[in-house]
Amino acid sequence: MGFFDNLALGLSVAFSWSNLFWCFVGVTLGTFIGVLPGIGALAAVSLLLPVTFHLDPTSALVMLAGVYYGSAYGGSTASILLNLPGTPSSAVACLDGYPMSRQGRAGVALLMSALGSFIGGGIGILLMMLFSPLIVDIALRFGPAEYFTMMVLGLIAASTISTASPIKGIAMVVLGVLLGLVGSDIETGTPRLAFNLPELFDGISLVAIAMGLFGVSEVIASIKVIQSGQIDKKITFRSMIPTRDDVRRFWFPMLRGAGIGSFFGALPGTGGVIASFVAYAVEKKVSSEPERFGRGAIEGLVAPETANNAADQTAFIPTMTLGIPGSVVMALMIGAMMIHGIAPGPQLMTKNPDLFWGLIMSFWIGNVLLLVLNIPLIGVWVRVLLIPYHVLYPAVLMFVCIGVYSINNSSFDVFMVMLFGGVGYVMRLVDLQPAPLLLGFVLGPLMEENLRRAMLISRGEFIVFLQRPISAVFIVITFVLLAWALWNALPRRSRGAAESAR
Amino acid sequence: MYTRDYRDLIGGGLLLLFGLFVGFHALTSYDIGTLRHMGPGMFPAWLGFVLAGIGAVIMVLGLFHPGDRIEPHYRQFIAVILGVMVFAVTVGAFGMIPAVVLLTFAAVLADDKLGVVGAVILAVVLSVLALLIFRVGLRVPLQMFKWPF
Numbered sequence: 001m002g003f004f005d006n007l008a009l010g011l012s013v014a015f016s017w018s019n020l021f022w023c024f025v026g027v028t029l030g031t032f033i034g035v036l037p038g039i040g041a042l043a044a045v046s047l048l049l050p051v052t053f054h055l056d057p058t059s060a061l062v063m064l065a066g067v068y069y070g071s072a073y074g075g076s077t078a079s080i081l082l083n084l085p086g087t088p089s090s091a092v093a094c095l096d097g098y099p100m101s102r103q104g105r106a107g108v109a110l111l112m113s114a115l116g117s118f119i120g121g122g123i124g125i126l127l128m129m130l131f132s133p134l135i136v137d138i139a140l141r142f143g144p145a146e147y148f149t150m151m152v153l154g155l156i157a158a159s160t161i162s163t164a165s166p167i168k169g170i171a172m173v174v175l176g177v178l179l180g181l182v183g184s185d186i187e188t189g190t191p192r193l194a195f196n197l198p199e200l201f202d203g204i205s206l207v208a209i210a211m212g213l214f215g216v217s218e219v220i221a222s223i224k225v226i227q228s229g230q231i232d233k234k235i236t237f238r239s240m241i242p243t244r245d246d247v248r249r250f251w252f253p254m255l256r257g258a259g260i261g262s263f264f265g266a267l268p269g270t271g272g273v274i275a276s277f278v279a280y281a282v283e284k285k286v287s288s289e290p291e292r293f294g295r296g297a298i299e300g301l302v303a304p305e306t307a308n309n310a311a312d313q314t315a316f317i318p319t320m321t322l323g324i325p326g327s328v329v330m331a332l333m334i335g336a337m338m339i340h341g342i343a344p345g346p347q348l349m350t351k352n353p354d355l356f357w358g359l360i361m362s363f364w365i366g367n368v369l370l371l372v373l374n375i376p377l378i379g380v381w382v383r384v385l386l387i388p389y390h391v392l393y394p395a396v397l398m399f400v401c402i403g404v405y406s407i408n409n410s411s412f413d414v415f416m417v418m419l420f421g422g423v424g425y426v427m428r429l430v431d432l433q434p435a436p437l438l439l440g441f442v443l444g445p446l447m448e449e450n451l452r453r454a455m456l457i458s459r460g461e462f463i464v465f466l467q468r469p470i471s472a473v474f475i476v477i478t479f480v481l482l483a484w485a486l487w488n489a490l491p492r493r494s495r496g497a498a499e500s501a502r
Numbered sequence: 503m504y505t506r507d508y509r510d511l512i513g514g515g516l517l518l519l520f521g522l523f524v525g526f527h528a529l530t531s532y533d534i535g536t537l538r539h540m541g542p543g544m545f546p547a548w549l550g551f552v553l554a555g556i557g558a559v560i561m562v563l564g565l566f567h568p569g570d571r572i573e574p575h576y577r578q579f580i581a582v583i584l585g586v587m588v589f590a591v592t593v594g595a596f597g598m599i600p601a602v603v604l605l606t607f608a609a610v611l612a613d614d615k616l617g618v619v620g621a622v623i624l625a626v627v628l629s630v631l632a633l634l635i636f637r638v639g640l641r642v643p644l645q646m647f648k649w650p651f
Contacts, residue, residue, distance in 0.1 A: 414590035430513030460538030
């Protein structure tokens, strides 16, 4: 099929009534949740996973994706108006967005950040449309050895690059892989680590783990900590009109932001958060008047906002073409596909072209809807900021419990949520990140399967991973990352000594 | 601040124990197989010991750098976990609405901001919300009320 046939197919899928409806639901919920401080895209997508059991796979992915990129739009609203980032990736928007709002330019800031988000998202989608078929062509030639080493690289990258402590990130990945192995072994059917609980023979439910780690433990840590906002400003259309100077300063930061965001979004382990910080730093560097930054410079708002939305879209490239999630939200998307019996990987584009292109085209629709939702309806979202957390968190728990229970009418799954909520909170107390755990959990079984196949083909020789060129490259990069992680794990004092010795 | 990072000592220790447990459990309970034909036990056994090793490294490193205090929110922890538990225990026998009500009552204990009246109002609102979202919106066949006796 040609490129334009694919587009036509994608459009026809995306414009079906049910997909339009779920796209709308997704982006609306995404904006809503993004605006609420204390609930990020990750918690939102986890919370909504059970809902997708009751939808067809394309609608489910369209909705989850909408929640994800919608929350980036909403997140900046809380940053600009309250100096409280609604989502981590919009933390940078506080730096210049909040000063703008204190100068009475909140309307302009909101408009410009929504426009930047839209254009950044658009550029990300275009890149995805152009590059995905090329990557799929290469990936279709991968054998089990390449798959195994690619997954190892993806996991190591995701757990070392953007985490505070790479060694703990790797520990969490390994723990996640082990939890992913719970249940019947694919080849022999032996139930592993199931402790004679028949409920565990099919493995631990992804939904229960995600909700426990990102829903329940998040709630425990946030009660009494998160303060709800107080706003007395009214945002009118008149206040949104930018000055000629704003418009002049808008274009280049936006394009640079989109470039930076697209690049970091597609890499494993990096994403919207890093992209927005880098974009801000770059703008400050290239600016002729860096002293304006931090005091309401429009460039300092537009560039990171564009970058994080571009990154949110290009993050789908490795996920949809290789089946390798670069971030936890992407791992949840892969989990949602697997729940519906769709195998992620390069064959997705040829086997389920309707899902692949339909999802991409739904991104366009979603981004247009977001623009409409965020500019004229900004007043509604401002009011959402006033919902106090002590009313919100019981609602979150209600949603978690019913959501999990509704999948199989199983109280056992709710108990698993409780267990992982407790485990997640203890992990948080001892400074262990749950995000890499979930990545390992999703990829673990696939890794084992490919490792076993590769070893069978190579007759038990590990050298196969180095003999195949692509796989060898993956291994080399993995070892470089590991060496860097080890270096970072060394105690500060000895590192300082080593540096002064040089 | 402590001179040692007790978070890493505890966290690393837990990972060490869990890793050793999984490693030995896999070695003794499942077929290991050969490198060519890997059995169900090989991959978990390797990873279990790798995890134990990393846990040990985290522990040792924790001895040499300072760390923050561990400050658990006991009350929030107990209230939230209790809420999820009462939901799990009651939903099968009594149906969704009673489970939501009990969940709400347990959950509000985590914070002082809502009084008894507030909790009752919230429980009613959440029950209606649950009904609208799951029964009306998503058409999930969940029983609202049940009487097991």
